[in-house]
Amino acid sequence: MTAANKGVVVVAMSGGVDSAVTAGLLVEEGYEVIGVTLRLWDCDDQARPRACCSLEDTAAARDVADRMGFPFYVVDARDAFTSEVLRPAWDDVRRARTPNPCILCNEALKWGTLLQWAGARRAAWIATGHHARVRRDGEDVALLRGVDPGKDQSYYLFSVPPAALRRTLFPVGEMTKGEVRIRAEALGLPVATKPDSQDFCFSDPGLPMGETLRRRFDGEIPAGAIVDTDGKNLGAHPGVHRFTLGQRKGLGVALGRPAWVSRIDAETAQVELTTRRDDLLTQRIEVTGVRWLGAIPDADAEVGIQTCSTGRARPGHVAVGADGGAVITYEAPVFAPSPGQAAVSYSEDRVLGGGWITA
Amino acid sequence: MTVERIYLDHNATSPMRASVFEAMRPFLTGAHGNPSGVHEEGRRARTAVDRARGQVAALIGASPDEIVFTSGGTEANNLAVFGVMDASPAGEIITSSLEHKSVLDAAERLRAAGQVVRLLLSDRIGRVRHRVLPELLGPETRLVSVQVANNEVGTIQPIAEIAAMARVRGVPVHTDAVQAAGRIPLDVDALGVDLLSLSAHKIGGPQGVGALYVRRGASLASRSAGGPQERNRRSGTENVAGIVGFGAACEEILETLEIEAMRQDDLRRLLLDGVRARCEGVTVNGDPNHRLPNTLNLRFDGVDAAALEIDLDLAGVAVSRGSACVAGDEQGSHVLRALGMGPRRIRSSIRLSLGPVTTLDEVTRGAAIIAEVVAAQRQSGVGELVMLETLE
Numbered sequence: 139m140t141a142a143n144k145g146v147v148v149v150a151m152s153g154g155v156d157s158a159v160t161a162g163l164l165v166e167e168g169y170e171v172i173g174v175t176l177r178l179w180d181c182d183d184q185a186r187p188r189a190c191c192s193l194e195d196t197a198a199a200r201d202v203a204d205r206m207g208f209p210f211y212v213v214d215a216r217d218a219f220t221s222e223v224l225r226p227a228w229d230d231v232r233r234a235r236t237p238n239p240c241i242l243c244n245e246a247l248k249w250g251t252l253l254q255w256a257g258a259r260r261a262a263w264i265a266t267g268h269h270a271r272v273r274r275d276g277e278d279v280a281l282l283r284g285v286d287p288g289k290d291q292s293y294y295l296f297s298v299p300p301a302a303l304r305r306t307l308f309p310v311g312e313m314t315k316g317e318v319r320i321r322a323e324a325l326g327l328p329v330a331t332k333p334d335s336q337d338f339c340f341s342d343p344g345l346p347m348g349e350t351l352r353r354r355f356d357g358e359i360p361a362g363a364i365v366d367t368d369g370k371n372l373g374a375h376p377g378v379h380r381f382t383l384g385q386r387k388g389l390g391v392a393l394g395r396p397a398w399v400s401r402i403d404a405e406t407a408q409v410e411l412t413t414r415r416d417d418l419l420t421q422r423i424e425v426t427g428v429r430w431l432g433a434i435p436d437a438d439a440e441v442g443i444q445t446c447s448t449g450r451a452r453p454g455h456v457a458v459g460a461d462g463g464a465v466i467t468y469e470a471p472v473f474a475p476s477p478g479q480a481a482v483s484y485s486e487d488r489v490l491g492g493g494w495i496t497a
Numbered sequence: 498m499t500v501e502r503i504y505l506d507h508n509a510t511s512p513m514r515a516s517v518f519e520a521m522r523p524f525l526t527g528a529h530g531n532p533s534g535v536h537e538e539g540r541r542a543r544t545a546v547d548r549a550r551g552q553v554a555a556l557i558g559a560s561p562d563e564i565v566f567t568s569g570g571t572e573a574n575n576l577a578v579f580g581v582m583d584a585s586p587a588g589e590i591i592t593s594s595l596e597h598k599s600v601l602d603a604a605e606r607l608r609a610a611g612q613v614v615r616l617l618l619s620d621r622i623g624r625v626r627h628r629v630l631p632e633l634l635g636p637e638t639r640l641v642s643v644q645v646a647n648n649e650v651g652t653i654q655p656i657a658e659i660a661a662m663a664r665v666r667g668v669p670v671h672t673d674a675v676q677a678a679g680r681i682p683l684d685v686d687a688l689g690v691d692l693l694s695l696s697a698h699k700i701g702g703p704q705g706v707g708a709l710y711v712r713r714g715a716s717l718a719s720r721s722a723g724g725p726q727e728r729n730r731r732s733g734t735e736n737v738a739g740i741v742g743f744g745a746a747c748e749e750i751l752e753t754l755e756i757e758a759m760r761q762d763d764l765r766r767l768l769l770d771g772v773r774a775r776c777e778g779v780t781v782n783g784d785p786n787h788r789l790p791n792t793l794n795l796r797f798d799g800v801d802a803a804a805l806e807i808d809l810d811l812a813g814v815a816v817s818r819g820s821a822c823v824a825g826d827e828q829g830s831h832v833l834r835a836l837g838m839g840p841r842r843i844r845s846s847i848r849l850s851l852g853p854v855t856t857l858d859e860v861t862r863g864a865a866i867i868a869e870v871v872a873a874q875r876q877s878g879v880g881e882l883v884m885l886e887t888l889e
Binding site: 259 | 808
């Protein structure tokens with residue numbers, strides 16, 4: 139083993155381009171890299187063609203490690219994934235909320251389980267292929283958007299504790315996706331032509347996430363009625379877990395006009411549709427479990443609010459309440475985000491904090 | 498400065514001997530031939546295979562015509578179990594809970610197909626409880642299969658006694674000698690067995706080749722349809738280069754077996770002493786007396802073996818937690834479970850195994866590194882995940 143001057147970094151590898159280039163860049167910079175793929179799901183099922191920890195992905199990651207000459211391990215995190223990600227997501231889905239498992243996974247698995255594992259290996263650093271940036275300034279640490287606005291993944295990282303961010307490197311956050319691919323080719327990495335992964339890592343293709351979770355936990359969700367805004371029955375549905383607020387497609391009823399899910403009631407198993415898009419607009423959302431990465435913004439400071447990774451940040455204000463809750467008021471009405479989603483506030487490129495939408 | 502790695506996983510596989518590679522070289526670089534050919538190229542290959550057959554037979558005191566070449570130990574075990582059971586009317590097989598997965602899974606498939614499988618259990622140090630065997634042997638018993646020595650803890654089994662019990666009832670006996678070959682002397686007549694499995698890569702031969710000894714007169718159904726090779730017992734063009742290598746390995750071993758066994762036994766003792774001198778809470782799993790000279794299965798209190806395996810790898814030492822064929826098994830080693838160890842003890846156990854190339858320096862440095870890594874784990878509390886078990 140040769141001594142590296144930069145220290146040991148554990149790189150979370152998914153088998154994709156971003157994490158492969160991350161590892162390659164860090165090797166070039168003189169870090170002692172240890173590559174890890176987290177095993178999250180039972181991969182014995184040969185019928186699952188696309189899963190985050192699939193055997194093909196693990197083999198791809200191992201191949202990169204072999205080419206670049208660093209050790210590679212598979213860390214079994216199935217139990218933690220089930221208890222910290224899948225189960226909470228299922229609980230949300232049952233209550234007609236739309237969870238964001240990726241955010242849970244980042245906090246509990248990558249910056250939880252994996253960070254601990256890295257510490258046990260005496261690694262000072264952890265790195266991932268996320269398009270985001272960390273800036274360290276004395277005691278403070280800032281989380282910024284990735285340089286490529288179309289690929290920014292900082293939204294998914296808002297709940298990573300600052301102390302953990304302090305030990306994190308995001309090399310590809312400083313690059314555009316095009317630059318990443320060029321780098322991959324230059325490093326001789328075979329993943330250069332692999333398309334981006336889009337789905338939740340555990341979703342069965344063709345199934346809504348809620349249904350994948352229902353099958354995973356062998357859960358029962360009652361069928362119910364689809365109604366319009368006057369309460370008139372429009373048809374039946376197989377379970378509220380298949381719907382999300384604002385959903386337009388896959389409703390199971392044909393009204394002849396565009397319709398959106400305007401309300402989901404888990405208690406009555408009723409899904410309400412509206413044909414008036416304006417019914418879905420709101421200017422106010424409530425969030426709980428708020429984390430701040432730095433100073434809490436004043437209520438009169440304008441911030442940018444995002445309720446999904448790819449959406450534009452909408453201007454608004456945050457009023458912090460008691461018990462880690464907050465009320466977000468938008469400057470202009472927005473399409474109502476689904477309860478269970480995360481609302482992340484930004485100041486320009488900098489993530490200020492975020493919380494979970496309750497209403 | 499690059500430090501040489503220390504390889505302590507010879508039970509998983511062992512480096513190819515130089516003499517083996519030299520013996521194989523001509524067959525890899527031009528001296529091609531299918532042994533079935535009438536021509537000179539065919540005869541050359543046939544002669545090489547026959548010669549190797551004799552070398553393998555000599556290792557176990559058999560006749561060359563009793564050797565069936567296979568693709569390895571797993572295929573040899575499968576051929577023995579299915580080959581005998583398929584050649585007999587439906588009945589029972591008696592095997593042990595310590596067997597390699599290739600025997601246990603073969604037996605499991607038989608059970609799923611409606612045949613009866615009886616398992617001899619193990620005592621706490623890995624000895625098969627064979628005294629009940631006479632009671633289990635009946636008119637329905639078609640085969641007894643018990644390994645010569647265990648690959649994880651190294652315990653050597655009383656095969657001669659077991660075979661004698663079975664012979665009295667006219668039941669054929671198979672023994673998996675994959676881990677024992679090259680470490681203890683083997684003689685099929687002294688053992689009294691009808692079938693015996695061998696694997697080349699465990700003894701410094703190439704991967705992908707093994708053999709099943711089949712006593713003259715024993716009935717065996719072939720598993721693969723095809724050509725008449727191996728006296729109709731195992732079809733397929735012979736792996737000439739591999740077989741030649743296998744033969745060369747057997748010949749080299751036979752010359753040096755006893756001396757080498759003593760050397761490895763000494764090194765194993767030094768390894769254990771070296772670890773114990775620096776570490777408390779170290780227990781040897783398996784039989785302290787009747788064991789393979791090269792195998793050391795250790796339990797470290799308060800340590801997680803999975804993390805230990807990784808940290809040792811990062812520190813340049815290669816070890817394992819049991820059979821490579823069961824890596825990833827959630828419940829941990831079935832062998833350690835058969836010894837009655839609970840999950841926490843299994844989770845704290847690693848296997849160290851030496852080979853012909855293991856040196857005194859490696860063992861000395863290895864002991865020090867193992868102790869260091871164990872201490873680091875215990876200090877960081879990571880091993881607290883694996884709590885000390887109360888006395889069973």
